[in-house]
Amino acid sequence: MINLKKLRLTALIILLLSLLALALPMLAGRIYKKLDIFSDSKNSDITLFLHEKGEKLELSFNEYLLGVLLAQIDGDHHRETLRAAVVASRSALLYMKGACRQLCKADADYCNCESSFRYMGREAYEKDNGDSLSSKLFELIRESDGEILLYRDSYALALMHRSSYITTESSYEVYKRSYPYLEPVITAENPEIKEFFILESEILQKLGKYIGERYGAGIPLSPSLKLGRTGRVDSVNLCMCDIPASEFTEIFGIPSRSFEIKEAYGGLVVTSYGVGDGVGMSLMGADKMCSDGFSYKDVLLYYFKGCKIISEN
Ligand SMILES: [Zn+2]
Numbered sequence: 479m480i481n482l483k484k485l486r487l488t489a490l491i492i493l494l495l496s497l498l499a500l501a502l503p504m505l506a507g508r509i510y511k512k513l514d515i516f517s518d519s520k521n522s523d524i525t526l527f528l529h530e531k532g533e534k535l536e537l538s539f540n541e542y543l544l545g546v547l548l549a550q551i552d553g554d555h556h557r558e559t560l561r562a563a564v565v566a567s568r569s570a571l572l573y574m575k576g577a578c579r580q581l582c583k584a585d586a587d588y589c590n591c592e593s594s595f596r597y598m599g600r601e602a603y604e605k606d607n608g609d610s611l612s613s614k615l616f617e618l619i620r621e622s623d624g625e626i627l628l629y630r631d632s633y634a635l636a637l638m639h640r641s642s643y644i645t646t647e648s649s650y651e652v653y654k655r656s657y658p659y660l661e662p663v664i665t666a667e668n669p670e671i672k673e674f675f676i677l678e679s680e681i682l683q684k685l686g687k688y689i690g691e692r693y694g695a696g697i698p699l700s701p702s703l704k705l706g707r708t709g710r711v712d713s714v715n716l717c718m719c720d721i722p723a724s725e726f727t728e729i730f731g732i733p734s735r736s737f738e739i740k741e742a743y744g745g746l747v748v749t750s751y752g753v754g755d756g757v758g759m760s761l762m763g764a765d766k767m768c769s770d771g772f773s774y775k776d777v778l779l780y781y782f783k784g785c786k787i788i789s790e791n
Protein backbone atom coordinates (compact mmCIF):
# COMPACT_ATOMS: atom_id res chain seq x y z
CA MET A 479 0.00 0.00 0.00
CA ILE A 480 1.24 3.46 -0.86
CA ASN A 481 2.12 5.57 2.12
CA LEU A 482 0.25 8.77 1.33
CA LYS A 483 2.03 10.80 4.01
CA LYS A 484 5.43 9.74 2.72
CA LEU A 485 4.42 10.58 -0.85
CA ARG A 486 3.25 14.06 0.18
CA LEU A 487 6.49 14.65 2.06
CA THR A 488 8.55 13.57 -0.95
CA ALA A 489 6.54 15.84 -3.23
CA LEU A 490 7.05 18.72 -0.82
CA ILE A 491 10.79 18.11 -0.67
CA ILE A 492 11.00 17.95 -4.50
CA LEU A 493 9.03 21.19 -4.75
CA LEU A 494 11.29 22.94 -2.24
CA LEU A 495 14.44 21.68 -3.98
CA SER A 496 13.28 22.87 -7.39
CA LEU A 497 12.37 26.28 -5.96
CA LEU A 498 15.83 26.49 -4.43
CA ALA A 499 17.41 25.50 -7.75
CA LEU A 500 15.50 28.31 -9.43
CA ALA A 501 16.36 30.86 -6.77
CA LEU A 502 20.06 30.08 -6.46
CA PRO A 503 21.21 31.55 -9.78
CA MET A 504 19.24 34.70 -8.96
CA LEU A 505 20.99 34.99 -5.61
CA ALA A 506 24.41 34.29 -7.01
CA GLY A 507 23.96 36.69 -9.92
CA ARG A 508 23.75 35.61 -13.51
CA ILE A 509 26.87 33.95 -14.73
CA TYR A 510 27.73 34.40 -18.35
CA LYS A 511 29.07 31.44 -20.21
CA LYS A 512 32.54 32.81 -20.79
CA LEU A 513 33.55 33.28 -24.38
CA ASP A 514 36.83 31.53 -25.14
CA ILE A 515 38.05 34.32 -27.38
CA PHE A 516 38.32 36.61 -24.34
CA SER A 517 39.83 34.15 -21.93
CA ASP A 518 43.52 35.01 -22.25
CA SER A 519 43.23 38.28 -20.35
CA LYS A 520 45.73 38.44 -17.53
CA ASN A 521 43.31 40.57 -15.53
CA SER A 522 41.00 37.54 -15.51
CA ASP A 523 37.38 37.75 -14.44
CA ILE A 524 35.37 40.64 -13.10
CA THR A 525 31.82 41.21 -11.90
CA LEU A 526 29.60 43.88 -13.45
CA PHE A 527 26.37 45.15 -11.94
CA LEU A 528 23.75 46.35 -14.44
CA HIS A 529 21.55 48.83 -12.58
CA GLU A 530 18.52 48.86 -14.88
CA LYS A 531 18.23 45.05 -14.86
CA GLY A 532 19.37 44.60 -11.24
CA GLU A 533 21.62 41.88 -12.61
CA LYS A 534 25.21 40.91 -11.76
CA LEU A 535 27.30 39.47 -14.58
CA GLU A 536 30.58 37.65 -14.35
CA LEU A 537 32.74 38.12 -17.42
CA SER A 538 36.36 38.39 -18.49
CA PHE A 539 38.11 41.74 -18.17
CA ASN A 540 38.78 41.90 -21.93
CA GLU A 541 35.15 41.32 -22.76
CA TYR A 542 34.18 44.13 -20.39
CA LEU A 543 36.85 46.37 -21.93
CA LEU A 544 35.41 45.77 -25.39
CA GLY A 545 31.89 46.59 -24.18
CA VAL A 546 33.08 49.86 -22.61
CA LEU A 547 34.98 50.84 -25.76
CA LEU A 548 31.97 50.14 -27.97
CA ALA A 549 29.82 52.38 -25.76
CA GLN A 550 32.27 55.27 -26.16
CA ILE A 551 33.42 55.05 -29.76
CA ASP A 552 31.38 55.53 -32.88
CA GLY A 553 32.30 56.25 -36.46
CA ASP A 554 35.55 55.65 -38.27
CA HIS A 555 38.84 56.22 -36.52
CA HIS A 556 42.49 55.78 -37.33
CA ARG A 557 43.88 52.41 -36.22
CA GLU A 558 46.44 54.16 -34.00
CA THR A 559 43.65 56.20 -32.40
CA LEU A 560 41.79 52.99 -31.59
CA ARG A 561 44.93 51.47 -30.08
CA ALA A 562 45.37 54.60 -27.93
CA ALA A 563 41.70 54.28 -26.89
CA VAL A 564 42.22 50.62 -25.91
CA VAL A 565 45.26 51.38 -23.73
CA ALA A 566 43.58 54.45 -22.18
CA SER A 567 40.37 52.60 -21.34
CA ARG A 568 42.21 49.55 -19.98
CA SER A 569 44.06 51.85 -17.55
CA ALA A 570 40.89 53.76 -16.62
CA LEU A 571 39.04 50.53 -15.91
CA LEU A 572 41.85 49.22 -13.73
CA TYR A 573 41.84 52.56 -11.89
CA MET A 574 38.09 52.31 -11.29
CA LYS A 575 38.01 48.66 -10.23
CA GLY A 576 35.92 48.35 -7.06
CA ALA A 577 35.13 52.08 -6.88
CA CYS A 578 31.40 51.54 -7.33
CA ARG A 579 31.29 49.65 -4.03
CA GLN A 580 31.74 53.07 -2.42
CA LEU A 581 30.21 55.35 -5.05
CA CYS A 582 26.86 53.65 -5.56
CA LYS A 583 27.09 50.65 -3.19
CA ALA A 584 26.85 48.13 -6.03
CA ASP A 585 28.23 44.79 -4.87
CA ALA A 586 30.49 44.23 -7.89
CA ASP A 587 33.86 45.28 -9.35
CA TYR A 588 32.10 47.57 -11.84
CA CYS A 589 28.65 48.92 -12.60
CA ASN A 590 27.07 50.86 -15.44
CA CYS A 591 25.62 53.92 -13.69
CA GLU A 592 26.68 57.57 -13.95
CA SER A 593 29.51 57.10 -11.46
CA SER A 594 31.06 54.45 -13.72
CA PHE A 595 31.45 53.65 -17.44
CA ARG A 596 28.71 53.07 -19.94
CA TYR A 597 28.75 49.50 -21.17
CA MET A 598 27.44 47.91 -24.34
CA GLY A 599 26.51 44.28 -23.80
CA ARG A 600 27.48 41.19 -25.72
CA GLU A 601 24.60 41.56 -28.16
CA ALA A 602 26.40 44.62 -29.58
CA TYR A 603 29.17 42.52 -31.10
CA GLU A 604 27.59 39.07 -31.27
CA LYS A 605 24.75 40.09 -33.54
CA ASP A 606 27.02 41.92 -35.88
CA ASN A 607 29.68 39.39 -36.73
CA GLY A 608 31.09 41.30 -39.64
CA ASP A 609 31.16 44.58 -37.74
CA SER A 610 34.54 46.09 -38.45
CA LEU A 611 34.72 48.26 -35.30
CA SER A 612 34.30 45.43 -32.81
CA SER A 613 36.65 43.11 -34.68
CA LYS A 614 39.26 45.89 -35.02
CA LEU A 615 38.96 46.70 -31.32
CA PHE A 616 39.16 43.07 -30.34
CA GLU A 617 42.31 42.59 -32.41
CA LEU A 618 43.86 45.65 -30.76
CA ILE A 619 42.91 44.44 -27.28
CA ARG A 620 44.81 41.23 -28.05
CA GLU A 621 47.74 43.02 -29.66
CA SER A 622 48.21 45.48 -26.79
CA ASP A 623 47.52 42.99 -23.99
CA GLY A 624 49.08 44.22 -20.73
CA GLU A 625 49.87 47.69 -22.07
CA ILE A 626 48.78 50.41 -19.63
CA LEU A 627 49.15 54.06 -18.76
CA LEU A 628 50.62 54.87 -15.35
CA TYR A 629 50.82 58.10 -13.40
CA ARG A 630 53.38 57.87 -10.57
CA ASP A 631 53.16 54.07 -10.57
CA SER A 632 49.35 53.98 -10.29
CA TYR A 633 46.87 53.27 -13.04
CA ALA A 634 45.80 56.49 -14.77
CA LEU A 635 42.13 57.43 -15.03
CA ALA A 636 42.64 57.99 -18.76
CA LEU A 637 39.27 59.35 -19.88
CA MET A 638 38.33 60.27 -23.43
CA HIS A 639 35.66 62.08 -25.42
CA ARG A 640 34.74 62.49 -29.07
CA SER A 641 35.91 66.00 -30.01
CA SER A 642 36.83 69.37 -28.54
CA TYR A 643 37.14 72.93 -29.74
CA ILE A 644 40.68 74.36 -29.45
CA THR A 645 41.41 72.87 -25.99
CA THR A 646 40.34 69.88 -23.95
CA GLU A 647 38.73 70.41 -20.53
CA SER A 648 40.02 70.10 -16.98
CA SER A 649 38.54 67.20 -15.00
CA TYR A 650 37.90 69.61 -12.14
CA GLU A 651 35.40 71.60 -14.24
CA VAL A 652 33.34 68.49 -14.93
CA TYR A 653 33.92 66.09 -12.04
CA LYS A 654 35.12 68.48 -9.30
CA ARG A 655 38.27 66.38 -8.99
CA SER A 656 41.72 67.36 -10.19
CA TYR A 657 44.15 64.99 -11.83
CA PRO A 658 47.50 66.35 -13.08
CA TYR A 659 47.08 64.38 -16.32
CA LEU A 660 43.50 65.55 -16.98
CA GLU A 661 44.32 69.20 -17.55
CA PRO A 662 43.53 71.14 -20.75
CA VAL A 663 45.78 70.71 -23.80
CA ILE A 664 45.45 72.24 -27.26
CA THR A 665 43.79 69.89 -29.70
CA ALA A 666 43.83 70.27 -33.47
CA GLU A 667 40.72 68.57 -34.86
CA ASN A 668 38.06 70.33 -36.88
CA PRO A 669 35.35 70.98 -34.34
CA GLU A 670 32.08 69.29 -35.13
CA ILE A 671 29.74 72.25 -35.52
CA LYS A 672 26.03 71.75 -34.89
CA GLU A 673 23.21 74.26 -34.91
CA PHE A 674 20.01 74.14 -32.85
CA PHE A 675 16.94 76.33 -33.00
CA ILE A 676 15.03 76.40 -29.73
CA LEU A 677 11.52 77.86 -29.73
CA GLU A 678 10.63 80.42 -27.07
CA SER A 679 7.70 78.24 -26.00
CA GLU A 680 10.07 75.29 -25.45
CA ILE A 681 12.41 77.47 -23.42
CA LEU A 682 9.52 78.59 -21.20
CA GLN A 683 8.22 75.08 -20.83
CA LYS A 684 11.59 73.57 -19.90
CA LEU A 685 13.18 76.45 -17.99
CA GLY A 686 10.00 77.80 -16.41
CA LYS A 687 11.25 77.16 -12.89
CA TYR A 688 14.10 79.61 -13.54
CA ILE A 689 12.65 82.30 -15.77
CA GLY A 690 8.85 81.85 -15.78
CA GLU A 691 7.91 84.74 -13.50
CA ARG A 692 10.51 87.12 -14.87
CA TYR A 693 9.48 86.41 -18.45
CA GLY A 694 5.83 86.89 -17.47
CA ALA A 695 6.77 90.26 -15.94
CA GLY A 696 8.11 91.39 -19.31
CA ILE A 697 11.87 90.84 -18.81
CA PRO A 698 13.30 89.89 -22.24
CA LEU A 699 15.31 86.67 -22.77
CA SER A 700 18.49 88.64 -23.71
CA PRO A 701 20.81 85.59 -23.69
CA SER A 702 24.40 85.90 -22.54
CA LEU A 703 27.06 83.41 -21.46
CA LYS A 704 29.56 83.10 -18.62
CA LEU A 705 32.68 81.25 -19.80
CA GLY A 706 35.21 79.13 -17.91
CA ARG A 707 38.98 79.15 -18.46
CA THR A 708 38.91 76.79 -21.47
CA GLY A 709 36.21 78.85 -23.19
CA ARG A 710 33.42 76.42 -22.37
CA VAL A 711 30.17 77.76 -20.99
CA ASP A 712 29.75 77.77 -17.20
CA SER A 713 26.28 79.28 -17.16
CA VAL A 714 23.67 80.69 -19.50
CA ASN A 715 21.95 83.91 -18.54
CA LEU A 716 18.32 84.27 -19.67
CA CYS A 717 15.89 86.92 -18.35
CA MET A 718 18.69 88.09 -16.02
CA CYS A 719 18.84 84.66 -14.42
CA ASP A 720 21.76 82.18 -14.40
CA ILE A 721 21.19 78.60 -15.52
CA PRO A 722 24.06 76.07 -15.09
CA ALA A 723 25.44 75.11 -18.51
CA SER A 724 25.46 71.41 -17.61
CA GLU A 725 21.70 71.57 -17.08
CA PHE A 726 21.08 73.70 -20.17
CA THR A 727 22.98 71.29 -22.46
CA GLU A 728 21.22 68.26 -21.00
CA ILE A 729 17.72 69.76 -21.30
CA PHE A 730 18.16 70.82 -24.94
CA GLY A 731 20.45 67.99 -26.13
CA ILE A 732 23.42 70.26 -26.88
CA PRO A 733 26.42 67.90 -27.36
CA SER A 734 29.08 70.00 -25.62
CA ARG A 735 29.59 72.99 -23.34
CA SER A 736 31.47 74.80 -26.14
CA PHE A 737 28.63 76.80 -27.65
CA GLU A 738 27.40 80.22 -28.70
CA ILE A 739 23.89 81.53 -28.30
CA LYS A 740 22.00 84.16 -30.32
CA GLU A 741 18.52 85.57 -30.06
CA ALA A 742 16.44 84.92 -33.18
CA TYR A 743 12.85 85.68 -34.10
CA GLY A 744 10.71 83.30 -32.02
CA GLY A 745 13.54 81.71 -30.06
CA LEU A 746 17.27 81.11 -29.70
CA VAL A 747 19.93 79.75 -32.03
CA VAL A 748 22.63 77.66 -30.32
CA THR A 749 25.79 76.75 -32.23
CA SER A 750 27.86 74.02 -30.57
CA TYR A 751 31.46 72.94 -31.20
CA GLY A 752 32.69 69.44 -30.45
CA VAL A 753 31.00 66.45 -28.84
CA GLY A 754 31.42 65.27 -25.25
CA ASP A 755 32.62 66.71 -21.95
CA GLY A 756 36.10 67.48 -23.30
CA VAL A 757 37.98 65.63 -20.53
CA GLY A 758 41.08 63.61 -21.49
CA MET A 759 41.93 62.37 -24.97
CA SER A 760 39.94 63.66 -27.91
CA LEU A 761 39.32 60.85 -30.40
CA MET A 762 39.04 63.25 -33.33
CA GLY A 763 42.15 65.10 -32.14
CA ALA A 764 43.97 61.77 -31.94
CA ASP A 765 42.87 61.03 -35.53
CA LYS A 766 44.39 64.32 -36.65
CA MET A 767 47.70 63.53 -34.90
CA CYS A 768 47.80 59.99 -36.30
CA SER A 769 47.13 61.10 -39.86
CA ASP A 770 50.05 63.53 -39.39
CA GLY A 771 52.27 60.53 -38.61
CA PHE A 772 52.21 60.35 -34.81
CA SER A 773 51.87 56.98 -33.08
CA TYR A 774 49.35 55.91 -30.43
CA LYS A 775 52.09 56.33 -27.83
CA ASP A 776 52.72 59.95 -28.91
CA VAL A 777 48.98 60.58 -28.69
CA LEU A 778 48.62 59.10 -25.20
CA LEU A 779 51.63 60.95 -23.82
CA TYR A 780 50.36 64.19 -25.39
CA TYR A 781 46.83 64.08 -23.97
CA PHE A 782 47.81 62.55 -20.62
CA LYS A 783 50.72 64.75 -19.60
CA GLY A 784 53.14 63.22 -17.11
CA CYS A 785 51.98 59.64 -17.63
CA LYS A 786 54.10 56.75 -18.91
CA ILE A 787 53.24 53.65 -20.88
CA ILE A 788 54.39 50.28 -19.63
CA SER A 789 53.67 46.67 -20.49
CA GLU A 790 52.57 44.51 -17.57
CA ASN A 791 53.33 41.35 -19.49
ZN1 LIG B 1 26.50 52.19 -10.01
